[in-house]
Each structure stands twice: as structure tokens, then as C-alpha cells.
Amino acid sequence: xxxxxxxxxxxxxxxxxxxxxxxxxxxxxxxxxxxxxxxxxxxxxxxxxxxxxxxxxxxxxxxxxxxxxxxxxxxxxxxxxxxxxxxxxxxxxxxxxxxxxxxxxxxxxxxxxxxxxxxxxxxxxxxxxxxxxxxxxxxxxxxxxxxxxxxxxxxxxxxxxxxxx
Ligand code: COA
Numbered sequence: 001x002x003x004x005x006x007x008x009x010x011x012x013x014x015x016x017x018x019x020x021x022x023x024x025x026x027x028x029x030x031x032x033x034x035x036x037x038x039x040x041x042x043x044x045x046x047x048x049x050x051x052x053x054x055x056x057x058x059x060x061x062x063x064x065x066x067x068x069x070x071x072x073x074x075x076x077x078x079x080x081x082x083x084x085x086x087x088x089x090x091x092x093x094x095x096x097x098x099x100x101x102x103x104x105x106x107x108x109x110x111x112x113x114x115x116x117x118x119x120x121x122x123x124x125x126x127x128x129x130x131x132x133x134x135x136x137x138x139x140x141x142x143x144x145x146x147x148x149x150x151x152x153x154x155x156x157x158x159x160x161x162x163x164x165x
Contacts, residue, residue, distance in 0.1 A: 003029045005085040008070070008088075011037075014051070033081055034066070038071045075110040078106070083113055085115070086113055088118070138161075138162075
């Protein structure tokens, strides 16, 4: 049996923290599917197609990784793709309560899959997509935290707010 993990998230946009989790997971699992949530309660800065494209472009070097969009319940997507694991990154203790709840509910909805938690690398533990967006929107440098493709897309998205001096 091959081990197939789903790594779900909003990825608005994908950061180096996410990429680091995928890179490490790609060494453990036979196949990793990055699942980009189309319907989310979050008011996203980038469309689903853009979020999927950024993930595809920045993860292209990992041959056992693919990126797909998903709508609705994660549990249905996990079943549809025949995955046996849901991968989640943990940044801090504060992430744990919500993650524990999510894992419990997903276990109930799709008992054949296990949630696997992976600690985020130390130097990415304090970043989040919304923080990256905020810094970029205020003209700050995010190149340490995102792939150049994403950095450029953020700069373009917020260009009107940060006119060149
Ligand atoms: N490095 C950097 N940042 C990270 C990170 C990492 N390794 N891991 C998470 N983050 C950040 C994300 O960028 C995100 O930042 P933001 O809140 O500023 O956007 C934040 O941490 C939370 O990310 P995450 O935990 O991945 O949540 P999410 O909102 O991106 O994804 C879903 C949540 C989509 C997986 C979840 O809502 C879901 O499954 N939805 C489908 C509907 C469903 O099935 N609901 C029932 C669930 S039981």
C-alpha cells in the first residue's frame, strides 16, 4: 500500500513555511497532494486559481507532489483521492487546540485517514499568510519568507498602495 497524504490549507499565498512542510513530507510519503481550499471563510487576497498556480510553480521540483483545489468538506476530498493521511503543520502551542479539534472531527468523518502533525521549522514558526500579506501591502520586504514568484505577485497586487518614490 502506498502512503498518500493530503496537505490542506488556504495558502493565501503559499509561504516558505508551507513549502518546508511539503518538502519534508515528500521524503516520508509516496505521494503528497497539496489541497487548496476554494471555499473558505477567509476573505482571500488571491483567487483559488492564483493560489493553486503559486503552489504549483513553487513546488514544481517535488516530483511526488501535486496541487489540487478542493471545495466543500476536506473529508470528502481525502476519500476521493484515497489518501491515508492528512498532514498539518504546527507552528506554536496556540495552533494545537484548533488542530486537535480539526483532527478529531476529520477522524470521525473519514476514519481510514490519520492526521499527522509536523512541527514548522523554527525560523518560520512566527509567519502566517495574513502577516505576509500585511507586510507586503505596507511595502515591506517579504523575500525571506516567500518564493520569488509569490514575492513578485504580492508586490504587483499591492503596487497601487505602494507607489515607487
Ligand atoms: N508556515 C507558515 N504559515 C503557516 C504554516 C506553516 N508551516 N502552517 C500554517 N500556516 C498559516 C497559514 O498561512 C494560515 O495563515 P492565515 O490564517 O494568516 O491565512 C494559518 O497558519 C492557518 O493555516 P491553516 O491552519 O493551514 O488553516 P487554513 O485556513 O489555511 O486551512 C482548512 C484550514 C482549509 C484546512 C480547513 O478550514 C478545512 O479543512 N476546510 C474545509 C471544510 C471542512 O472540511 N470543514 C470541516 C473540518 S473538520
